[in-house]
Amino acid sequence: MKSGAAALLLAAGFAGSAAADTIKVGVIAPFSGPFAQAGKNFKAGVEAYVATHGDTVAGHKVEFVYRDLDGPDPGKAKSVAQDLIIKEKVQYLGGVYLTPSAFAIAPMLEEANVPLVVFNAATSSITQKSPLIVRTSFTLWQTTVPLAKQAAKDGKKKIIIAVTDYGPGTDAEAAFRKTFEAAGGQIVESIKMPLATTDFGPYLQRAKDSGAEALFAFLPSGAPTVGFVKAYAESGLKEKGVALISTGDLTEEAGLPAIGDAALGMRTSFHYSVAHDSALNRAFVAAASKAIGNADELSFPAVAAYDGVYVITKMIEATGGKQDAKKAVQAVLGMVWESPRGPVKIDPETRHVTQTIYLREVVKDGGKLINKELSSVPDQPDWGLAK
Amino acid sequence: MDTALGIGIDALAYGMILFTISIGLSVMMGLMRVVNLAHGAFAMVGGYLASYAIRQIGLPYGVAVPLAILATVVIALPLEVLLFRRIYGGAEPLKQVLMTIGITFAVIGVMNAVFGPTIKPIPLPEALRGTVDLGFRTMAIHRLAVIGAGLAVALGLWLLIEKTAFGVRLRAAVDNPGMAAALGIRTERLYLATFALAVALAAFGGIAGAELMPIEPTYALKYMVTFLVVVSIGGAGSIGGALAAAIVVGLVDTAGRYLMPGLGTFFTYLAVILIVHLAPNGLLARTR
Numbered sequence: 001m002k003s004g005a006a007a008l009l010l011a012a013g014f015a016g017s018a019a020a021d022t023i024k025v026g027v028i029a030p031f032s033g034p035f036a037q038a039g040k041n042f043k044a045g046v047e048a049y050v051a052t053h054g055d056t057v058a059g060h061k062v063e064f065v066y067r068d069l070d071g072p073d074p075g076k077a078k079s080v081a082q083d084l085i086i087k088e089k090v091q092y093l094g095g096v097y098l099t100p101s102a103f104a105i106a107p108m109l110e111e112a113n114v115p116l117v118v119f120n121a122a123t124s125s126i127t128q129k130s131p132l133i134v135r136t137s138f139t140l141w142q143t144t145v146p147l148a149k150q151a152a153k154d155g156k157k158k159i160i161i162a163v164t165d166y167g168p169g170t171d172a173e174a175a176f177r178k179t180f181e182a183a184g185g186q187i188v189e190s191i192k193m194p195l196a197t198t199d200f201g202p203y204l205q206r207a208k209d210s211g212a213e214a215l216f217a218f219l220p221s222g223a224p225t226v227g228f229v230k231a232y233a234e235s236g237l238k239e240k241g242v243a244l245i246s247t248g249d250l251t252e253e254a255g256l257p258a259i260g261d262a263a264l265g266m267r268t269s270f271h272y273s274v275a276h277d278s279a280l281n282r283a284f285v286a287a288a289s290k291a292i293g294n295a296d297e298l299s300f301p302a303v304a305a306y307d308g309v310y311v312i313t314k315m316i317e318a319t320g321g322k323q324d325a326k327k328a329v330q331a332v333l334g335m336v337w338e339s340p341r342g343p344v345k346i347d348p349e350t351r352h353v354t355q356t357i358y359l360r361e362v363v364k365d366g367g368k369l370i371n372k373e374l375s376s377v378p379d380q381p382d383w384g385l386a387k
Numbered sequence: 388m389d390t391a392l393g394i395g396i397d398a399l400a401y402g403m404i405l406f407t408i409s410i411g412l413s414v415m416m417g418l419m420r421v422v423n424l425a426h427g428a429f430a431m432v433g434g435y436l437a438s439y440a441i442r443q444i445g446l447p448y449g450v451a452v453p454l455a456i457l458a459t460v461v462i463a464l465p466l467e468v469l470l471f472r473r474i475y476g477g478a479e480p481l482k483q484v485l486m487t488i489g490i491t492f493a494v495i496g497v498m499n500a501v502f503g504p505t506i507k508p509i510p511l512p513e514a515l516r517g518t519v520d521l522g523f524r525t526m527a528i529h530r531l532a533v534i535g536a537g538l539a540v541a542l543g544l545w546l547l548i549e550k551t552a553f554g555v556r557l558r559a560a561v562d563n564p565g566m567a568a569a570l571g572i573r574t575e576r577l578y579l580a581t582f583a584l585a586v587a588l589a590a591f592g593g594i595a596g597a598e599l600m601p602i603e604p605t606y607a608l609k610y611m612v613t614f615l616v617v618v619s620i621g622g623a624g625s626i627g628g629a630l631a632a633a634i635v636v637g638l639v640d641t642a643g644r645y646l647m648p649g650l651g652t653f654f655t656y657l658a659v660i661l662i663v664h665l666a667p668n669g670l671l672a673r674t675r
Contacts, residue, residue: 032496033604033605034603034604036499036604037503037504040503165651191648191649192648193644193648193651196609196652198599198600199397199599199640199641199644201400201401202641202642202644202648203644203645205390205393205394205645206645206648222506222603223609227598227599227600234518234525235525236518236524236525239525254505255505255506257505257508258505258507258508296505297503
């Protein structure tokens with residue numbers, strides 16, 4: 001028995017030294033430009049994983065190579081990915097914040113024999129663009145459907161929708177409308193706001209005049225959400241009893257200090273809250289806060305990156321360090337594990353993460369605004385692909 | 388009726404913020420003939436410094452804001468001496484555009500590196516927080532304060548340029564620098580003072596408008612077109628023109644987005660095209 005274990009260890013040691021000993025993982029993230037906050041979170045997630053699990057997988061050292069991709073530029077996305085695959089010889093790709101970048105990289109994966117684990121880009125159709133794409137973040141269909149169901153359950157009949165006029169906004173609008181109307185509710189109006197909008201007063205005035213009982217909104221996290229929530233608080237809609245409900249993008253932790261007390265009482269649905277109460281999450285938050293430097297900047301892209309690295313390590317274990325993208329992806333289909341956000345699973349059909357969606361409320365906890373989880377809806381797939 | 392009044396108030400507040408930030412740009416374009424694309428960058432620096440002074444150092448709002456404005460000017464003055472001075476006069480527009488956009492990118496990079504990419508709130512003092520009931524709608528107090536500040540800036544600038552010795556010299560130096568210098572006006576100093584004033588106004592506007600245009604690293608690029616639109620339809624160098632233009636842009640933008648949200652900013656740009664077509668030099672261009 002004892003000698004058997006020793007032999008096994010020895011064999012593992014040999015296997016480890018026989019295959020090439022550093023496996024490179026390319027991470028594509030926005031480190032500059034308007035989404036730099038997300039890039040920092042990706043990196044914090046990766047570093048938190050390495051800090052808690054070490055950088056050796058099945059005897060192979062794993063090295064992360066970061067590349068900056070600052071905006072939704074498909075041409076640049078392609079050349080960054082090519083650079084990582086050809087010059088850096090990475091075996092795995094991770095990261096990608098925006099949908100257009102994921103679309104641009106998808107066609108080259110099969111030829112390069114490289115899987116891509118998406119840490120954020122949240123348009124449903126991304127995983128359909130290549131069989132080598134796995135996603136550990138969320139989609140707007142996934143986060144919006146439970147919210148729309150809850151709104152119907154709360155007895156809301158008439159709702160007005162306001163979303164930013166681009167891909168994810170369109171997804172959020174479609175998801176809410178379909179679910180809410182199926183539950184017997186009525187969408188009184190749907191407003192698409194241009195990406196560059198700074199003054200939301202007019203839209204909120206319209207919401208006021210529409211006779212809706214609640215306002216469902218989606219805006220990409222960052223400057224616009226801050227302006228929107230503040231304008232809502234000032235519009236008098238709250239006093240009128242017209243609640244603002246949204247996906248968690250509007251109350252993302254990194255933006256909450258800028259919104260301030262105007263966010264208090266807002267109800268949102270999302271897959272992750274920094275305040276999620278579990279030992280695993282507390283350990284993750286501690287490690288990721290250390291990696292990012294300022295705990296206030298920690299937000300949802302970090303947890304997707306952390307889980308994404310875990311998925312990549314499983315791929316490395318399954319292929320014994322050899323470059324075999326198909327086998328790597330095959331190995332993680334149906335994989336179930338406990339993430340800092342709660343129980344998650346890679347859906348074997350869609351290669352997208354199935355997870356619990358939480359309904360939360362913004363409250364003050366020790367002087368700090370947090371997203372406090374009120375209830376949870378387990379096992380939510382990507383409703384955009386589930387049809 | 389209430390809706391119309393509501394839109395009107397929103398439009399006025401938005402317009403006044405645009406005015407406060409754009410007027411410094413208008414002054415530089417009209418008087419020194421520099422297309423200063425770095426103007427938004429100065430507004431952003433002011434915002435960052437004010438946020439830092441209040442949140443990190445803990446200074447009260449009333450102290451932090453003037454200090455932030457002053458610090459922005461102190462940071463910008465060497466740029467005037469080393470760079471801007473060479474491009475006054477409007478003879479080389481390409482050089483102006485390339486240099487000032489370069490400064491903008493540099494400022495964006497530095498702000499991102501120093502302060503990080505998150506939005507930097509500028510906490511308002513108790514007196515400016517909350518809302519007041521105007522009878523037909525509620526209105527954030529800070530928006531009313533912004534309207535007041537915009538009007539005060541307009542009046543102050545008009546007095547300065549039209550009624551003081553400084554204004555007389557400035558106008559002389561702008562119209563005929565050679566003759567002004569021959570008469571003993573030290574044009575270099577005059578330009579330096581005007582540059583400082585433009586930067587101070589940008590910083591003030593950036594701070595005052597931060598509730599509507601949050602301070603973050605890409606601020607300088609994001610709102611540049613809007614500021615340029617205000618100056619171009621108002622007429623460079625004209626205070627009244629910038630005021631009128633800011634209110635027109637605020638009104639058209641706000642009403643357009645209320646009435647036909649699906650069309651986005653279509654009406655704003657339609658109005659710009661019409662105005663520039665009818666008055667190529669702007670609504671109230673400075674006559675030379």
